[in-house]
Amino acid sequence: MNGKSDQTKQLYFTPRLLETLKSIWEYPLTIVEAPMGYGKTTAVKHFLEHTKADVLWLKVYDELIDHFWDEFSTLFGNYNESLYQRFIQVGFPNDAVSLRETLKLMGTLNLVNPCVLVIDDYHLIDSPELNRLITTLAANEVEGLHIVLTGRYTKLHHLEELSLKGILHHVTKESLEMTENEIIDYYHACGVIINEKQAKWLFDATEGWISALYLMLLSYLKDGVLEPPESIYKLIEKIVYTPLDDDAKALMTMLSIFDNFTLKQAVFIWDGQSAVQILENTVQKNTFINYDVRTKNYQIHSLFREYLREVFETKPSDFKMRLYRQAAAWYSKQQDFFTARQFWYRCGDFEAILQSIKTEKVKNSTAQSVKALYKYVKECPPAIKGRYPYALLILAMHMTLHNEFQIFGQLCREAAENAGGFSEAQRQAFYGELELMQGIAAFNDLDQMAEHFDRAWALLGTATSVFDTNSDWSHGSPSILYLYYRESGKLQTHLKTMIEKLPHYRRLTRAHGNGAEIIMEAECYYHRGDFVNAEISLNKAMHMAQSSDQWSIELSGIYLQMRIDLMKQDYQHMFELLHRMREEMTKRVEYQYLHKVELCEISFYAQLDQKYKIPDSLGRPEQGDIRLLYANYGMFNIIYGRVMLINERYTKILGSVPHFLQIASIFPTLLSSVYTYLYSAAANWKLKRIDDAREDLKKALAIAMPDQLYMPFVENGDYLEPLVKELVFSDCYREDATYILMLYKTYADAKEAVKQKYFPEDKDKLTDREYEVALLASKGYTNKEIAEKLYISQNTVKFALKSVFAKLAIGSRALLKQYFGKTE
Structure with missing residues (x-):
């Protein structure tokens, strides 16, 4: 090895690597995958800096999906200010509904230049839901967008299939390793001449690993001796850490507890302006510390950071605790209480954690953040916990929003036990x-709820300072009657209680849920077949909801109005309402109600037998394909049972009956039980199990007829009519059966008319070209593959698919697959 130089800061990338990175432009998704120290990030960053593309760099620092989604939203919000808020409102798309909404938002980008989203250190988050988001974005080929993942490993499923479909370009560590000839070129670029024998020795010692080659180069330039690496950390200690002066060693060790940091943060942690000079001198001399001009953040290279954290762990306990408190103080000052609490937890400062809960009230909590909070509170010493009963109450409130009622009760009991130190007024x-x-x-026991609310008003006398009055009053259910009908024969009593005994709740919560009791009254009329009074009550309720800006209640009203419109044969208004629900939700950025709108649409299409317009994925709530609050699972089963019926899944219905009834029994929600027995009766009838079908129908009638709830039978009359007709000639439910059949005649005629007008056979609507494109898309072909098969441009494919989706009222390729499964 000849010559010494200090050109080591010059970046070097092999022509072979640069050539493979050029393929980023040919694929919607590129994965650059290799162990730590192979230069993945540096290579991608260097390559993209020399292009005209817009580069969005998202650095992953932890496994928290919330952090990832906020950064993702911020990056794309740079294209459109409103886009950030819309992404935040949708929340991380971990189900089919929000995933489709995210795709719609991505489709509004209108990128002028090619855009590359780089997700760096992707392995740190390791989330199946994020994997699904990435593959969905790639498969749907957002025009102009290319996604690049860098990581030590990835767990994306079907990598080979994605590659074969032309969606994925996979760059492995072999592309990042240097061959013997490339090592010669690399060292030469750094001013060091080596021969083939030395290059072979270096290759055997490092297997072409760039970090080891770089550190050995520095070692040679320092000592003039080429030695085999004892370990990578020994090399880092010798070449990177030891040459630092004492202040630099101390500062870098302290800053290693952060994944990244700002200059102000370094000054705060060091407790002095001298940190500025120390940091500047260190960065100038050391390539293992980088500064990102865009984010104004410093980052220590992962190899060096891991070494420094090992050094940090050798420090005395009081030093580490003091540093954790400083870190927590920094994040608290920035109003980042989520991260501050992580550092308070490390140093055991539970008092600061509880004080922050009381101060901040945990705004915009997620299931992930609430889970962390409960962990902290659970481990908090009783003596400290006893001084913060309000913090426990605030956390208890968030537990209700995430269906953790057992934990809620526990926290309330603890809070009550610790309120002894208050003054009389405070208590x-x-x-x-x-x-x-x-x-x-106490949901959904209206008598108990009313008693608690009366006492709350007597004690408090003003609006709550704890409960989140912006939450969805109806737990995501489009039906209020479903939520509060719990005892057969007592529906009128339930309704009277709701109307007369809950005014204090309105005062306590600033009119939260205003109009809900009148919606329930309207639903009672509807289910009894009294559509005139149903609509009168409904209009009254809508005025109440709108005057208090209760969009949740409005949605329930719209859902009921659509059902009334069908019976009135007012089809135009029915479809206008369906469109309004979606448009209003989007315009108001009320994505918390997105799933409620989706349930309304599914129910609507299921009643009209339009199975190919219902995403198949929405039939799998247990796999996380749809977000449901627990109170709403029974309502989902009402809708999903109908979906199974129109898809002729009779054995699946019968297998689901025990589960559906168990869900319906929890609060209980009797309407869900009624529909479950009806679906079971229909399935048994179709499977020629006639006696079982009759028995199931009688079980449904036994619950519903004391309250004259006819419409569940009417809405499923296409499956139940023969069974109901038998009752007309029996001594059991004769008058009820007669009335059900009369209502069903009106309903069936209306349904048939709307199907003929709005849902004729759609195949004839498509042009020959549109049909060809749609058929291939339904079989899983990408736009590029369709273009190649049909000898047309990709733009023509996109235009044709857009037209197909509009004509068929279908919003995704998955639905196309279902549609063509129906027509062929």
Whole structure:
């Protein structure tokens, strides 16, 4: 090895690697995958810096999906200010509904230049839901967008299939390893001449690993001796850490607890301006610390950071605890309480954690953040916990939003036990808030709820400071009657209780859920076949909801109005309402109600037998394909049972009956039981199990007829009519059966008319070209593959698919697959 030089800061990339990176432009998704220290990030960054593309760089620092989604939303929000808020409102798309909405939003980007989204250190998050988002974005080929993942490993499924379909370009560590000839070129670029024998020795010692080659180069330039690497960390210690002065060693060790940091943060942690000079000198001399001009963040190279963290662990305990408190203080000052609490937890400062909950009230909580909070509170010493009953109550409130009612009860009990230190006035206000929480937790026992709310108002006398009054009053259900009908024969009593005994809840929560009781009254009329009074009550309720901006209640009203419109044969208004639901939700950025709108649409199409317009994925809530609050699972089963019926899945219905009834029994929600027995009766009838079908129908009638709830039978009359007709000639439910059949005649005529007008056979609507494109798309071909098969451009394919989706009222390729499965 000849010559010494210090050109080591010059970046070097093999022509072979640069050539393979050029393929980024040919694929919607590229994965650059190799172990730590192979230069993945540096290579991608260098390559993209020399292009005209817009580069969005998303650095992953932890496994928290919330952090990832906020950064993702921020990056794309740079294209459109409103896009950030819309992404945040949708939330991370971990189900089929929000995933489709995210795709729609991505389709509004209108990229002028090619755009590359780089997700760096992707392996740190390791989330199946994120994998699905990435592959969905890639498969749908957002025009102008290319996604690049860098990571030590990836767990994306079907990599080979994605590659074969032309969606994925996979760059492995072999492309990043240097061959013997490339090592010669690399060292020469750094001013060091080696021969083939030395290059072979270096290759055997490092297997072409760039980090080891670089550190050995530095070692040679320092000592003039080429030695085999004892370990990579020994090389880092010798070449990177030891040459630092004491202040630089101390500062870098302290900053290693962060994944990245700002200059102000370094000054705060070091507690002095001298940190500026120390950091500047260190960065100038050391390529293992980088500065990102865009984010104004410093980052220590992962190899060096891991070494520094090992050094940090050798420090005395009081030093580490003091540093954790400083870190927590920094993040608290930035209003980043989520991260601050992580550092308070490390140093055991539970008092600061509870104080932050009380101060911040945990705004915009997610299931992930609430889970972390409960972990902290659970481990908090009782003596400290006892001084913060309000913090426990605030956390309890968030538990109700995430269906953790057992934990809710536990926290409320603890909070009550610790309120002894309050003054009389403080204690009274606290117990008022506690009564409100217990009333909410008493769902759906209206008498108990009313008692708690009355006591809460008597104690508090003003609006709550704890409960989130912006939450969805109806738990995501489009039906209020479903939520609060719990005892057969007592529906009128339930309704009276809701109308007369819940006014204090409205005062306590600033009119939260205003109009819900009148929606329930309207639903009672509807289910009894009294559509005139149903519509009168409904209009009254809508005025109440709109005056208080209760969009959740409005949605339930729209859902009921659509059902009334069908019976009135007012088809135009029915479809206008369906469109309005989606448009209003999008315009208002009310994505918390996105799944409620989706349930309304599914129910609508299921009633009209339009199975190919219903995403198959929405039939799998247990796999996370649709977000449901637990109180809404029975309502989902009402809708999903109808979906199974129109798809002729009779044995699946019968297998689901015990599960559906178990869900319906929890609160209970009797309407769900009624529909379950009806679906079971229909399935048994279709399978020629006649006696079982009759028995199931009688079980449904036994629950519903004391309250004259006819419409569940009417809405499924296409499957139940023969069974109901038998009752007309029996001594059992004769008058009820006669009335059900009369209503069903009106319903069936209306349904047939709307199907003929709005849902004729759609195949004839498509041009020959549109049909060819749609058929191939339904079979899983990409736009590029379709273009090649039909000898047309990709733009022609996109235009044809857009027209197909519009004509068929279908919004995805998955639905195309279902549609062509129906027509062929």
